Amino acid sequence: MAASLAGLPAEPPPPGLEIHRARTPAELGDFARVNAANWSPPDGDVLRFHERTAPVTLSPGAPQWYYVGYFEGAPVAAAEPTVGGGVAGLRHAVLQASADGAPVYRRLGFEAFGGIVEYKPAPGA
Numbered sequence: 001m002a003a004s005l006a007g008l009p010a011e012p013p014p015p016g017l018e019i020h021r022a023r024t025p026a027e028l029g030d031f032a033r034v035n036a037a038n039w040s041p042p043d044g045d046v047l048r049f050h051e052r053t054a055p056v057t058l059s060p061g062a063p064q065w066y067y068v069g070y071f072e073g074a075p076v077a078a079a080e081p082t083v084g085g086g087v088a089g090l091r092h093a094v095l096q097a098s099a100d101g102a103p104v105y106r107r108l109g110f111e112a113f114g115g116i117v118e119y120k121p122a123p124g125a
Helices: 025-036 044-057 102-107
Strands: 002-004 017-021 067-071 074-079 092-094
Touching: 017 074, 025 044, 025 067, 025 074
Parallel strands: none
Antiparallel strands: 002 092, 017 067, 067 074
16 A cells, blocks of 8 residues: 555654664564564564574665664554665655555555565475
């Protein structure tokens, strides 16, 4: 789903929400746990991927930046812009929504524009 950023309301974050760029393995772990929770049960491959790639993805020159939203100290949101030449192009907000979450995002102005197929190796592969 996607929405023009111009059409989204510009509101301050709620009290108690802080957003930080993940710069340590622990913060990247928080990012991974938020993302892994998109599956039921939480996807262990997501956790293992971020744990194994931390030395590269947390390096100063990495083009993928990871952000974690903490509400009252607990990790509750994640975002990952790609940066090139010091610039992150933010013309539209894009997200992957579950069937249950899509109606919520539609109310916020997001529209479906395609589908995503996930490929995952078989256990033990």
